[in-house]
Amino acid sequence: MSFSLDQTDRNLLRALAKDATTSAGALGRRFGLSQPATWRRIKRLQDAGIIKGRRVVLDAEAVGFGVTVFLGVKLATKGRVSLEDFERAVTAIPEVQSVQHVLGMYDYRLRVVARDISDFERVLRRRIMTLPGVGDVEANVLLSEERRPGPLG
Numbered sequence: 001m002s003f004s005l006d007q008t009d010r011n012l013l014r015a016l017a018k019d020a021t022t023s024a025g026a027l028g029r030r031f032g033l034s035q036p037a038t039w040r041r042i043k044r045l046q047d048a049g050i051i052k053g054r055r056v057v058l059d060a061e062a063v064g065f066g067v068t069v070f071l072g073v074k075l076a077t078k079g080r081v082s083l084e085d086f087e088r089a090v091t092a093i094p095e096v097q098s099v100q101h102v103l104g105m106y107d108y109r110l111r112v113v114a115r116d117i118s119d120f121e122r123v124l125r126r127r128i129m130t131l132p133g134v135g136d137v138e139a140n141v142l143l144s145e146e147r148r149p150g151p152l153g
Contacts, residue, residue, distance in 0.1 A: 003050065008033070017152070065095075065115055067115070067117055068141070069113075069142065074136040076133055083101075086133045090128070095114055097112065098111040
């Protein structure tokens with residue numbers, strides 16, 4: 001399905017990307033639309049799959065997870081079964097916030113949160129390194145993070 005975004009759609013997407021809780025009425029006032037017209041546009045963007053959902057972003061440190069580590073994971077054995085087994089097992093670990101299947105030196109990139117470094121070591125040793133097919137692992141500890149604008153600016 002071809003979908004064309006006009007400037008108003010782009011403005012709505014930018015505003016919702018910054019704060020998904022903004023009401024259709026407030027967005028409409030901001031962009032010169034009525035509340036029903038704004039709601040219809042948002043619904044159309046959702047129905048087209050452009051807006052895939054809305055979520056709450058937690059401050060990991062504020063809820064007790066002060067360490068974030070990005071792991072590069074290279075599987076020791078490759079094949080369809082090992083990929084599916086690894087993905088099923090790794091997504092069951094609550095500290096693993098995202099799992100990305102990537103091209104390059106590693107097969108997967110994981111975002112892992114932990115309470116502190118010793119907690120991360122426990123997660124790594126007891127949960128991640130025991131997963132099916134895990135070979136080489138490289139850890140990069142997040143020092144700081146800056147929120148960048150999305151693809152629409």
